[in-house]
Amino acid sequence: MKYSSQMVAKPYFIFALMLLAGEILFGLTMSIQYIYGDFAFPAIPFNVLRMVHVNLLIVLLLFGFMGSTYYLIPEEAERELWSPLLAKITFWVFLIAGVATILGYLLVPYAELAKLTMNDLWPTMGREFLEQPTITKIGIVFVVLSYLLNVTMTVLKGRKTTISIILLTGLFGLAFFFLFAFYVPDNLVMDKFFWWFVVHLWVEATWELILGALLAFVLVKLTGVDREHIDKWLYLIIAMTLIAGLAGTGHHFFFMGAPGYWLWIGSIASAAEPIPFFLMILFAYNMIKNRRIQDDNKMALTWAKGTAVVGFLGAGVWGFLHTLAPINYYTHGTQLTAAHGHLAFFGAYVMIIFTMISYAMPILRGRPHGNSAKAQKVERASFWLMVIGMIGLTLALTVAGVMQIEMQRIPDSAHAMVFMEVQAKITPVYIVRSLFGVMTLLGLLTYFYSFFVKDDKKVA
Amino acid sequence: MSERITKDMARNIYFGGGIFAILIFVGLAFDSVHQIPKLSHTENITKSVVAGKKIWENNDCVGCHTLLGEGAYYAPELGNVFQRLGSSDETTFKAYMQGWMAAQPLNIPDRRKMPQFHLTPEQVNDLADFLIWTSKVNTQQWPPNIQG
Numbered sequence: 001m002k003y004s005s006q007m008v009a010k011p012y013f014i015f016a017l018m019l020l021a022g023e024i025l026f027g028l029t030m031s032i033q034y035i036y037g038d039f040a041f042p043a044i045p046f047n048v049l050r051m052v053h054v055n056l057l058i059v060l061l062l063f064g065f066m067g068s069t070y071y072l073i074p075e076e077a078e079r080e081l082w083s084p085l086l087a088k089i090t091f092w093v094f095l096i097a098g099v100a101t102i103l104g105y106l107l108v109p110y111a112e113l114a115k116l117t118m119n120d121l122w123p124t125m126g127r128e129f130l131e132q133p134t135i136t137k138i139g140i141v142f143v144v145l146s147y148l149l150n151v152t153m154t155v156l157k158g159r160k161t162t163i164s165i166i167l168l169t170g171l172f173g174l175a176f177f178f179l180f181a182f183y184v185p186d187n188l189v190m191d192k193f194f195w196w197f198v199v200h201l202w203v204e205a206t207w208e209l210i211l212g213a214l215l216a217f218v219l220v221k222l223t224g225v226d227r228e229h230i231d232k233w234l235y236l237i238i239a240m241t242l243i244a245g246l247a248g249t250g251h252h253f254f255f256m257g258a259p260g261y262w263l264w265i266g267s268i269a270s271a272a273e274p275i276p277f278f279l280m281i282l283f284a285y286n287m288i289k290n291r292r293i294q295d296d297n298k299m300a301l302t303w304a305k306g307t308a309v310v311g312f313l314g315a316g317v318w319g320f321l322h323t324l325a326p327i328n329y330y331t332h333g334t335q336l337t338a339a340h341g342h343l344a345f346f347g348a349y350v351m352i353i354f355t356m357i358s359y360a361m362p363i364l365r366g367r368p369h370g371n372s373a374k375a376q377k378v379e380r381a382s383f384w385l386m387v388i389g390m391i392g393l394t395l396a397l398t399v400a401g402v403m404q405i406e407m408q409r410i411p412d413s414a415h416a417m418v419f420m421e422v423q424a425k426i427t428p429v430y431i432v433r434s435l436f437g438v439m440t441l442l443g444l445l446t447y448f449y450s451f452f453v454k455d456d457k458k459v460a
Numbered sequence: 461m462s463e464r465i466t467k468d469m470a471r472n473i474y475f476g477g478g479i480f481a482i483l484i485f486v487g488l489a490f491d492s493v494h495q496i497p498k499l500s501h502t503e504n505i506t507k508s509v510v511a512g513k514k515i516w517e518n519n520d521c522v523g524c525h526t527l528l529g530e531g532a533y534y535a536p537e538l539g540n541v542f543q544r545l546g547s548s549d550e551t552t553f554k555a556y557m558q559g560w561m562a563a564q565p566l567n568i569p570d571r572r573k574m575p576q577f578h579l580t581p582e583q584v585n586d587l588a589d590f591l592i593w594t595s596k597v598n599t600q601q602w603p604p605n606i607q608g
Contacts, residue, residue: 034534037572042565045575046534047523111577114518126517128531184517186510188590189500189597192530193492228467235470242478246485255602256528259495263600265488330604333529333537413606419536423572 012067077158170209189257274316297370314343336401385443392436512590537608
């Protein structure tokens, strides 16, 4: 560790991992409700489980991005963080707000929570992923602003690199597009239209800039390839992200009341969305092939390759499967969407956080050469358990989606089966999905265990 | 291929392509905002439809159902429930909704459960009006059939 203020990243990483454990537990509970509708009902109805499941994901990724940034920025700027104290305060404020919101979801009925938080004053609740009470959303804005201030000041006062500027661009984009969460028009179609400005322009535009910058940083550190080369790749990746991803928002506007031209524009633009992810694979493998240093932290490189490959599979391949309007006409809002969502979020975003944690945590814990060979062996097992678990549950959801489309969507009105009957037929597949979910959880527990493997004093 | 591209060229592609993409997207977004009121029949949004949307949100209905294909995939699509279960008739649909909402949760072992939301008959009426309005949005002929 070159700068002592990088240490503020540590609690962010640890808390992000704890939230991930929570997310998986809630996901598993939901998957059991899919099979036995009475499980945990009425204590926790499905919508509450889901709200917690997806909100934990968003919050854990934000914690992960913040931790990663606080680790990366001092090293890129070649100076201490502008205010380590502010970063620590931000951590606790965000933690308390996050925990209070999750408890709110679990302890009172949602309508009650809306009343308690005076949602009527400025209604923003009850929309997918943006379920947080308005007061929490305002809190998020303050947390993000203080974080941006801290990072921007550090960059301004220090060395400016392509990586840090692109990371900042992504973070400012994240903050800007979140503001659309506060706009809730009475017209449902207009509401949906701007809701995608948060959701799509986060995950398929601004977050990809963050992902690219973090991946580039780890590759600079672990391969020693010169920055000219790395920066060039980074620019190409994010250029394709914006060119395909912005107009690609149109693939959400097909069937929700927006003009018909989105059928064409959304299809064509989003068909190019796998390209930046494919470039990330070329990028990672090329840099590793041309590496000038042999770093002992082998697992960080494994995660870097993993996030490129699984991100491409989940976001690129599984996204492309249903992004063309004539296909999406049949797949829209089926389990196929869920399949894509799971592998894309895991591969592109959860895995880049793992990459950063696996790279930075050993250094933060006083092991500049990475964890011991024994600990890395355990971590490698956890990597495969999680990756195979997630790919397995994605394949199960894909089969579920195809069955649903076959029975419910393709036949005409006289022959199509009723939703609930179709779901009953899919039950065996949902059981397989749950089993792969358990595997993913075991993978995460193995990952936790790797932190406690004693150093065997041998350098690999 | 990348050997022939320099960092400066890559940066120019990023700025040029990025600005081009932003302009196209913003332009189309403006046009969409202009067209959506017609495509969704904004003129038919009554007080009751607005109140119904609030009830939809305040009870997180989207946490189980999809509406025009967006939401969770645990429970049926409701964008065309007016046609499917109300035979496109207001009186039939509203009577159905009152009965359905009062009967939750259904006592069928292991069937997925819908919670009891304790809505007043007036609130159920608003919710029904919201779903009726939604069912008339121009969705480019989606869903493919009545089952949603």
